[in-house]
Amino acid sequence: MKDSTVIVVGGGVIGAACAHYLVKAGRKVTLIEKDLFGHACSLHNCGYVCPSHALPLTEPGAVGTAIRGMFKSNSPFSVKWRLDPKLALWFFRFARRCNKKDMLQGGKAIHPLLVSSLKLWKEIIHKDKLSCEWKSKGLLYAYASKKAFEAFAATDELLRHHFNESATRHEGDALQELEPALKPGLAGGWHYEGDAHLRSDLLMASWKQNLESKGVEIHEKCTLTGIIENPDSSVTVSTDRNLFEGSHLVIATGAVTPHLREELGWRAPIQPGKGYSITMPRPRICPEIPVIFPETKVGVTPFESGYRLGSTMEFAGYDDSLNPKRYGLLLKGAEDYLQEPHCEPIENIWYGWRPMTHDSIPIIGPCPGRKNVILATGHNMLGLSMAPGTGKLVTEMITGSKPHLEPAPYSPERF
Numbered sequence: 001m002k003d004s005t006v007i008v009v010g011g012g013v014i015g016a017a018c019a020h021y022l023v024k025a026g027r028k029v030t031l032i033e034k035d036l037f038g039h040a041c042s043l044h045n046c047g048y049v050c051p052s053h054a055l056p057l058t059e060p061g062a063v064g065t066a067i068r069g070m071f072k073s074n075s076p077f078s079v080k081w082r083l084d085p086k087l088a089l090w091f092f093r094f095a096r097r098c099n100k101k102d103m104l105q106g107g108k109a110i111h112p113l114l115v116s117s118l119k120l121w122k123e124i125i126h127k128d129k130l131s132c133e134w135k136s137k138g139l140l141y142a143y144a145s146k147k148a149f150e151a152f153a154a155t156d157e158l159l160r161h162h163f164n165e166s167a168t169r170h171e172g173d174a175l176q177e178l179e180p181a182l183k184p185g186l187a188g189g190w191h192y193e194g195d196a197h198l199r200s201d202l203l204m205a206s207w208k209q210n211l212e213s214k215g216v217e218i219h220e221k222c223t224l225t226g227i228i229e230n231p232d233s234s235v236t237v238s239t240d241r242n243l244f245e246g247s248h249l250v251i252a253t254g255a256v257t258p259h260l261r262e263e264l265g266w267r268a269p270i271q272p273g274k275g276y277s278i279t280m281p282r283p284r285i286c287p288e289i290p291v292i293f294p295e296t297k298v299g300v301t302p303f304e305s306g307y308r309l310g311s312t313m314e315f316a317g318y319d320d321s322l323n324p325k326r327y328g329l330l331l332k333g334a335e336d337y338l339q340e341p342h343c344e345p346i347e348n349i350w351y352g353w354r355p356m357t358h359d360s361i362p363i364i365g366p367c368p369g370r371k372n373v374i375l376a377t378g379h380n381m382l383g384l385s386m387a388p389g390t391g392k393l394v395t396e397m398i399t400g401s402k403p404h405l406e407p408a409p410y411s412p413e414r415f
């Protein structure tokens with residue numbers, strides 16, 4: 001029925017979470033996906049559900065790191081400069097926020113969404129029995145250099161003081177005792193014990209089945225091409241296949257949301273931040289705790305059914321090539337830290353476009369100039385970690401119930 005149906009565009013983790021909570025609130029949901037459900041940025045990410053990542057990318061010194069990265073072929077952070085005013089404006093705005101005050105303001109916006117989502121993930125996975133190899137083992141930051149290990153103490157203190165997120169410090173041999181798959185001789189590590197992880201490709205496959213079993217109509221290979229607002233405030237969506245009608249429309253189209261500028265009448269200030277992952281079988285000596293190596297910016301995620309290396313951040317536009325130089329950094333970046341950093345045969349090499357906003361804060365709220373169109377996009381590097389909170393908030397906006405989080409920080413009107 002038109003009055004209770006909500007149309008969700010985008011079958012990534014954010015669209016799935018919106019569909020989940022809308023159905024729970026008694027709405028009928030039609031989900032439109034231009035490719036296959038769960039096959040874009042939500043497919044082979046690192047799988048961290050990590051409130052410890054409360055601090056946004058806009059930290060003091062981030063601009064210098066970005067500039068140095070431009071001159072190093074092996075930098076995990078790279079920008080392919082081109083004549084693109086939108087990219088230049090994005091970086092200008094990003095650079096202006098690289099100070100402690102704005103960094104903390106960004107953290108205060110994203111942390112409640114991270115905390116709420118961790119709690120909601122536990123509920124969803126338990127109640128809906130989503131099979132995704134969920135584990136609550138925390139997240140470990142491991143350092144080879146003593147200087148870098150000690151320097152992280154200031155970040156940990158900031159996280160403790162402002163966000164109540166603090167790590168257990170493991171120095172020298174104590175680090176290898178905690179995680180024996182690491183090489184001996186590393187300087188130390190910081191363990192955020194409250195974080196969790198899951199296998200995202202399994203999650204998306206299991207969630208699709210679960211949503212369909214609850215009556216969500218999923219239309220794959222179906223692309224949104226137009227939005228019509230009807231006089232009775234309902235919305236008609238045209239696609240390359242059918243017309244769909246609903247009371248509300250949710251746009252959860254991730255990094256490609258700026259492509260909908262004409263349809264929405266509003267341009268999302270999002271840049272694609274390309275990252276890679278490599279999935280393989282578990283090495284013989286496999287870590288049990290997911291580990292990030294901040295010095296090489298590589299992350300390792302052990303699953304029951306495999307093992308994944310992931311990372312790199314490349315601002316190269318909508319570049320869909322698999323660049324061996326870039327994903328090679330993942331293999332190299334784990335070698336100094338793990339006894340068995342990789343394992344043959346490689347099962348897949350993957351890239352995803354993260355939906356990056358210049359303030360690191362997602363965009364959740366009514367689309368400017370549109371009635372009954374809600375945006376749920378721009379989740380940067382943490383879409384998996386923020387998905388359930390986003391889905392719940394979007395549902396509260398649509399049903400008019402009291403929001404479980406203050407929605408103002410995520411409003412699209414802030415741009």
Ligand SMILES: Cc1cc2nc3c(=O)[nH]c(=O)nc-3n(C[C@H](O)[C@H](O)[C@H](O)COP(=O)(O)OP(=O)(O)OC[C@H]3O[C@@H](n4cnc5c(N)ncnc54)[C@H](O)[C@@H]3O)c2cc1C
Nearest residue numbers: 010012014034042045046047048224254275382383384385
């Ligand atoms: C290497 C890597 C590692 C990562 N690790 C983590 C991690 O450990 N933890 C974490 O929290 N996050 C992580 N992320 C980030 C996370 O994957 C993203 O933030 C998240 O997947 C974004 O989800 P989304 O639903 O917004 O976008 P997507 O998953 O990209 O979904 C958007 C969907 O919309 C569809 N679509 C677009 N336009 C249309 C249209 N016109 N009509 C119909 N459908 C359309 C697309 O086909 C796509 O399927 C990582 C990302 C990368 C690249």
